Amino acid sequence: MSRPSKKHHFVPQAQLRHFAADTERRFLFVFDKQSDRSYHTSILNAGSENDFNTISLGDSKWNFEDLFQLVDAQSARLVAEIVSRRSLAWLTLDDRVTLADFFATQLLRTHFSRTTPKRVAEQLRQMMRQIGYDPDRDPDMAMPTDTTLRLGAVKAFLNRGGHAATLLRLTPALYATGGEYRFIISDHPVGCTNAFPYGGRGLTSQGILVLLPISPDLTIALHCPTIVQRYKLVASADLEPERRARMLRYRDGLLSAEPIEVDDDVVLNLNRRQVAQCTRYLYAPTDAFDFAREFLKEHPELRTVDTHLKMGEMGHAPPPNPRLPAGTHLVILGQTDHCMLAIDEIDGSGEGITARTRQVDLLAQVAADTSMLQAELYVDGQPRRGMGQAMIECFGEPSSGWFRVVHRDPGLRALSTQLDAKLR
Template sequence: MANSEPKKQHYVPQFLLSNFTQGKKKRLHVFDLKSKTSFVSHVRDVGHENNFYHHSSNGNQMEFALGTIETEVAPIIDQILNEETVANVTDQQREILCYFTLVQILRVNAVREMLTEFSQLMLDEFVDEEVEPNSQAEALLKQLSAANSKETSIDMLWKTPEQLLPHLMNKHLSLLKAPKGDSFLLSDNPVVKYNNLHREGRGNLGLALKGIEVHFPISPRFCLCFLCPEIVQDIRNKVEHHHLEVVLGGKPAQDLTEALKLLNQIDKKTTKTITKEHVIHHNSLQIVHCTRFLYSSKGDYSLVNEMLEYNPNLTNKIRLQKQ
């Protein structure tokens, strides 16, 4: 009897890749950062590795679990694209969308690379150390390996999304639209985090940190954005405080048009058409955070080439730095 278990296992779902194709043949443009070349491919042949989710203890259970999640979320994303708004997304749909977004953050090669780098940093600490047999240190060393990074990342997928869900549900969901003539790129690490607030000597991309935004392109024209509620509340407080100063203190009124537009867009969940410069910003995040492959509906990789010329190290990322 033929083996019915899937061999090609996608870390970027085919339904999402299909949104970036043109024509009926489901083909899209792909850029390989390592070889600095581009090609055209069918969605079934990109964004995957053979047996990517195969685990020594439970086989391909994760692959089947991910298929169930994708079946639930695909109609929600189709609805958003067809209606061009998130205003009609129900609370239950929003929870499914947030859960899928967190799963997508964790299911990619970038996570495995980070785990492997962390393992190597830890191993380097024991280079000149004598480790006692049957000790906790010895057990840790056995766990720290590139092979184990795969299974660790799969184990994380079973429990971590649910643990992180409250942090993403707490954010304001909005939809961004690219202006005519511009389009969003997608990468093999498609959900990216960004924070304008700098934390000296510490990372600033944790989901619970103030200022964190989560960006997720779902088509060449549209990108989901999860905004920090604390930043939105800060803007709201400043607007209200300024109005009080004008009314009670006689201070001259300032132009708050942009702040009011932002608050109105968030409150009414209206879709925001962003500028060309903002599209470049979003696409640059996809390029910086990708592992190797970028996907495009148009095949325009001028921004990628510019960034590679400025920083050739984009082809050889180091995700963790020893302090």
């Protein structure tokens, strides 16, 4: 009987082989962002840690590395086929499910599945101290042990079906390099961003974009349906010719599932995201990490990353969103769509959020949405007010652009009106 392996991979070897430096696919280049050092190593050693998937329980140890065997085998076959065919058009529903499961697994199997809960626990304990409460006196607020963190990671992996189902609603596309730069991969290769400046980075966020490089010249990008819908409307949009051509290229790739050629700026931006989101290591077929060294000089705080979750400080307002433009804006999120209205005037004495915009056509579309809306008011990127279960009411001449955001439920609306009157 063979002994269980001690070398456990948080990035599967099958995926790393697509970034190999040799034709036998045994070696690649590694960049350590903490030391700025790059070196040549075997794929067996890359993306791994001894006993990473081992839990000590009393005098015994439980090796749960084998839990990943099935998903690793299925994803290896699927990714190899995608790289070979350079297309997603052939994917069946079962293949789509396998792809979503692969993304979900890769999100949950890295160091962050353990370091994030630990960091959250530390921050909660610090908050308790700020209000004069000693967390050491409360057993429920004790720092999680290494065993607890590893068991939590196993539980998250076993319960990954919710993540996979959420990812399955997204539309996959292939990004292909079209210039000098090539994609790299990291020790946390799945990245989440948002196509809209006001959008969140949760998997259920409107406008979410989830990316995973699968070879030096291919990245799989999962697009929120609202992104796809906007690309479908580009033919009738009033755009500059260059931007229209670029958006039509993306639209055609999303609809055909054939590769979308991206330029060097996009590749470099996605590679920088790999630098920012990883714990420590980057992997590539060549020692081409100068861009990472330059990026880390500008952002030294990214040399050590143990969580992607940011908690606000107790007693302080949330920080401004640097991606939002200056001025006053109203972000409106619906069940199937979202938008941002530029606000020219606020009536502080009006009901709910009473305001005026010059974007009257967009306002009319939002007001016609019969679903429950969520509205968030920002001034120079700083959140000022929010309202859920809301609707938009236009009043006055349609061309005036005046409207109010109020609760759709009459009872909540009446209560909100009373509260606003007391606060004035």
